[in-house]
């Protein structure tokens with residue numbers, strides 16, 4: 001029998017110091033890469049549901065597959081994005097929307113990010129990856145992987161979003177986005193010389209550029225020089241409601257583009273960076289990947305022929321390497337929600353207005369779900385690539401109605417990049433320490449410098 005909300009009691013734990021709570025402790029642990037331990041210690045002490053306070057709000061910390069399912073599907077929880085993020089990405093950005101508004105914008109994004117549409121863009125991604133490797137990797141003795149991957153994923157997403165080719169506009173936008181990301185987790189006080197002020201300025205510049213591109217694209221569509229499948233912005237501009245009116249306002253189109261630019265390059269660059277690191281430490285996995293990609297290359301007409309959708313379908317082992325990398329180093333450490341009404345989980349009350357903080361690492365490192373969880377072992381995802389584990393156990397992309405809408409896109413760009421990387425190069429890590437800071441995304445020491453060599457022999 002379901003108990004009446006209000007009958008349950010608050011979870012165990014302490015709310016800590018006023019205002020500060022445990023935020024500084026947690027942020028410190030994230031920077032020292034001991035946050036997984038920090039969370040596990042709390043779970044050992046209080047169980048999978050406990051209270052604390054983070055970023056100025058009383059918070060319930062949740063971990064484990066049942067908690068994941070609750071957070072992904074509960075109607076009592078709303079998305080919680082930091083105020084700083086909302087100011088920077090725009091008031092109408094999808095992360096802040098709920099109900100019908102969320103559905104409409106998510107529907108518009110899905111129109112563009114669905115496999116049927118994405119298969120048209122494999123060639124364009126292929127071109128971006130090859131050019132990037134030729135210009136920034138080939139012939140160098142050492143490179144820092146993370147900044148290069150950030151630039152590559154930024155170039156790919158801006159090409160697909162706006163058809164924005166290389167050049168001064170794209171370079172300026174890339175720099176604005178670097179500043180913009182710095183302020184998304186800042187205290188949202190607009191004062192001179194703060195990261196937040198710099199971020200807001202970068203955001204305003206980026207928005208002007210995007211609004212300009214939207215106007216140009218609209219004119220091109222009217223003149224018949226662009227079609228709905230030209231790029232995301234053309235796709236958003238051509239969506240109409242039942243009465244034939246444009247579905248999204250200009251503000252919504254700009255905000256949606258801002259989120260997609262940010263969400264669409266920061267996370268996947270981390271995945272690719274950590275794949276490079278894991279492959280350097282795991283020669284067997286690298287050898288299996290090389291075999292997979294050599295096999296695909298054999299069926300191509302010379303070096304010039306771009307990869308196709310069918311080639312990507314053959315990169316099964318490579319995707320297990322990506323999944324295993326995401327399990328060990330999920331780009332988002334945790335997801336935030338807010339209770340919009342009193343609700344209950346695991347016999348405890350989550351009062352209206354409280355924050356919920358869902359941490360994925362406890363699930364990903366649970367030995368009952370993933371045998372020998374500390375071991376890098378792509379084969380655990382072999383038989384059921386997307387669900388080797390029980391439901392809601394692999395949560396790097398979230399789940400439920402707000403599961404990452406760019407998952408398929410991330411898969412494509414990762415597979416294309418890895419194909420050319422393992423075909424062309426061999427590498428060694430320059431830093432032996434296997435550690436990274438979480439800031440809030442995983443950041444390897446010095447951007448992961450590697451020694452690079454051309455692959456001695458490509459069959």
Ligand code: HEM
Pocket residue numbers: 094095106109113259260263264265267268271326331332335336395396397398399401402403404405406407409410
């Ligand atoms: C390895 C790469 C990626 C990872 C690990 C990742 C992870 C996630 C996660 C965990 C969420 C859910 C957040 C939550 O529930 O609080 C999410 C949502 C989202 N992601 Fe991704 N993401 C990746 C790549 C991308 C790409 C390439 C795009 C765009 C092209 C993208 C766009 C989005 C958007 C727009 C949402 C919000 C969806 C909504 O609220 O309905 N992501 N992502």
